[in-house]
Amino acid sequence: MSQQRLGFRALRVGDGTDGRWAAEGEAALRQAESFLADEARTPEGAARARRLFEEHMPELVPVLDRLAAQLPDPALAATALTHVGTRPFYAACTATGVAGVLLRNYDFPPDECDRAIVSSTFLRPVIGMNDSGWGLLDGMNDAGLAACLTFGGRFVHGYGFTILMGLRYVLETCDTVEQAVAVFERLPISLAQNVVLVDREQSVTLYLGPDLDAPIRAGEPTLSCATNHQHLPVPERQERESRTQERLATVRKAAAADDPVATTRAALLRPPLHVDAFDDGYGTLYTAEYHPAVGRVGYHWPDGSSWSQSFAAFAPGEREVTAGRG
Structure with missing residues (x-):
């Protein structure tokens, strides 16, 4: 058995348009990207992930796009934030x-x-x-x-x-x-x-x-x-x-x-x-x-x-x- 000191944060990010989510988003993208399988990193894989997201979660497509647009690599972010095609x-x-x-x-x-x-x-x-x-x-x-x-x-x-x-x-x-x-x-x-x-x-x-x-x-x-x-x-x-x-x-x-x-x-x-x-x-x-x-x-x-x-x-x-x- 063991103990560990851990830090937790509480964040208010609104609707994702005012920069508060983006301030945390780059680190979050790195974690989301780390779970992507190799196929999802290809243009074909990214397109496939996008199609699945649009088919099953159409209400969230505008949110996905506005979050991804605020990050340093919007194309990669748009794929990673679908949470599709992960290992x-x-x-x-x-x-x-x-x-x-x-x-x-x-x-x-x-x-x-x-x-x-x-x-x-x-x-x-x-x-x-x-x-x-x-x-x-x-x-x-x-x-x-x-x-x-x-x-x-x-x-x-x-x-x-x-x-x-x-x-x-x-x-x-x-x-x-x-x-x-x-x-x-x-x-x-x-x-x-x-x-x-x-x-x-x-x-x-x-x-x-x-x-x-x-x-x-x-x-x-x-x-x-x-x-x-x-x-x-x-x-x-x-x-x-x-x-x-x-x-x-x-x-x-x-x-x-x-x-x-x-x-x-x-x-x-x-x-x-x-x-x-x-x-x-x-x-x-x-x-x-x-x-x-x-x-x-x-x-x-x-x-x-x-x-x-x-x-x-x-x-x-x-x-x-x-x-x-x-």
Whole structure:
């Protein structure tokens, strides 16, 4: 086990036209570009990515163009910011939607995460943990919809969008869980991913993958949980390394308690849900608690620190926290 001091930022970027997003955009582009596969770097690959984006996310095309135009290499930016044609990358994570609240741990190498809480108004007000330009690891919108990702545990790869852009798109264009489900039924996602969606009425877990004809809907109307496996048996070695089934059982038990939000929050801040492996370059970077019906989110760490943000009172700034329990 280990601990690591990590810096987090909260940024307000507006609709992307006034330079605030561009001030962060060059570094964000480098990260987004680092995930591009070789084919996407060719003129043919760039054109193919553009066509897929225009077909499936037409509402965001003007936003893509105005963001890319502000960066030093607009052509490369326009491809990288589609989040199409990327190489595989894998995270872990635990998530649950219960009592109208989305709670999740994000587990990843700290040097490969932006650690930026971003308030934007590209198409509508959205707050979330931004990554790779304008992708989202988790977030909520002003309609009361929240969403997050976890890795699906199956090492399959196809042509499509990263789940980060999938989350951005549904939060920009959807009001409800059912609308978001309908989007994921038509949206090509490049990796096996689990998505937890929460609104005022229900929560849903979706299993997505480039080899699935349609998303698999899991969970109950009032309780959805996801770790890092889907509909297939988990190999013994994978369970030893990821403890995905153990973590799923743990978060389900916490979410079924009399006070599910407080019990789940506490469980996410300790093993086995909280991962402390920073000596190996990997661990739980933050615990998020979204209350989308009231437009509020809190980020929590085992050292007792928390950072709250909301649509009503978003406060830009910086925080340094201790990740890991030591």
